[in-house]
Amino acid sequence: MADVTKPLVYSCSGCSSAAQMANHLAIKLDRSGKAEMSCIAGVGGNVKALVKTAKSSRKIIAIDGCPLACVKACLSNHNIKADQHFELSGYAVKKQKGVDFDSEEASAILELIQSKI
DSSP: OOOTTSOEEEEOOOSBHHHHHHHHHHHHHHHTTSOEEOOHHHHHTTOHHHHHHHTSSOOEEEEESSTTOHHHHHHHTTTOOOSEEEEGGGGTOOOOBSSOOOHHHHHHHHHHHHHHO
16 A cells, blocks of 8 residues: 655656656655656656646656656646656766666765655
8 A cells, every 4th residue: 555645756757868867866865765766658648547646636746857858748748746856967867878877976976866755
């Protein structure tokens, strides 16, 4: 059963290193119990149960990998605004295709995000 006191976290999970870092960070927040990860693809795809969860008045953390801000856009399509939005290029994360994200950089950004939520 969901812990409705925890914020929801939505992340980008696209093909770039920045997108995969965003997804990794959301998973870390979920697994550590700091937030509950939910599915932004379901929100973007108008899956009723997932849109209902997003609109449930729980706090929302959005993590986007790049300035395209797909998570923010998917939420906005349902008139939902994240309580906290982290866009990784704002933390000097480079968007690269065909390479993995830097795990040390991800750890540092995770600490930063955890300190702000």
